[in-house]
Amino acid sequence: ETGVTQSPTHLIKTRGQQVTLRCSSQSGHNTVSWYQQALGQGPQFIFQYYREEENGRGNFPPRFSGLQFPNYSSELNVNALELDDSALYLCASSWDSSNSGANVLTFGAGSRLTVL
Amino acid sequence: GQNIDQPTEMTATEGAIVQINCTYQTSGFNGLFWYQQHAGEAPTFLSYNVLDGLEEKGRFSSFLSRSKGYSYLLLKELQMKDSASYLCAVRDSNYQLIWGAGTKLIIKP
Numbered sequence: 749e750t751g752v753t754q755s756p757t758h759l760i761k762t763r764g765q766q767v768t769l770r771c772s773s774q775s776g777h778n779t780v781s782w783y784q785q786a787l788g789q790g791p792q793f794i795f796q797y798y799r800e801e802e803n804g805r806g807n808f809p810p811r812f813s814g815l816q817f818p819n820y821s822s823e824l825n826v827n828a829l830e831l832d833d834s835a836l837y838l839c840a841s842s843w844d845s846s847n848s849g850a851n852v853l854t855f856g857a858g859s860r861l862t863v864l
Numbered sequence: 865g866q867n868i869d870q871p872t873e874m875t876a877t878e879g880a881i882v883q884i885n886c887t888y889q890t891s892g893f894n895g896l897f898w899y900q901q902h903a904g905e906a907p908t909f910l911s912y913n914v915l916d917g918l919e920e921k922g923r924f925s926s927f928l929s930r931s932k933g934y935s936y937l938l939l940k941e942l943q944m945k946d947s948a949s950y951l952c953a954v955r956d957s958n959y960q961l962i963w964g965a966g967t968k969l970i971i972k973p
Contacts, residue, residue: 790963855906
């Protein structure tokens with residue numbers, strides 16, 4: 749079984765630009781969530797998608813948006829990039845959105861975004 | 865507000881035992897997770913506690929006390945490969961995961 753893959757692994761943007769990050773979920777998983785992890789910090793929840801609909805969102809502004817596709821892959825879009833958006837963006841998939849039981853997340857290796 | 869507290873950094877010796885503590889204040893509780901994250905890599909799942917008590921899994925054990933808002937991760941027979949950050953995360957009443965900043969564990973020979 750394949751794990752969670754993310755692309756690109758690294759990218760550099762300038763302030764005001766837009767970025768799209770991509771994630772392929774682990775086979776059999778139907779739920780994907782995105783996290784922002786600043787250096788030396790724990791992950792911060794951005795949002796979660798289940799069956800192509802957003803079903804949970806953290807404290808992030810609307811310029812952070814996403815999509816989930818029928819094959820359960822996903823995109824994170826960030827508009828009007830700010831310097832503070834520089835971070836590691838992690839995608840995680842799971843097989844169940846009901847949040848019952850452990851519902852373990854499988855993380856991708858992340859996309860490291862640098863905003864200059 | 866919601867808060868998860870963990871020590872920033874700990875140092876231990878190869879072969880020894882180390883306990884990493886986590887205290888939490890969240891709006892509701894629906895389980896506590898421990899993840900391991902090596903530098904530059906993805907977090908990987910270690911343990912899950914939803915009821916009070918100790919969960920043992922090989923060299924790793926995790927304890928939970930819901931009344932005290934407290935958990936610890938116990939690592940035995942430390943190996944150099946255990947050098948990593950250990951993240952505590954709590955699932956709140958909205959079923960969102962609230963993460964601590966992580967504890968960087970340094971293992972010395």
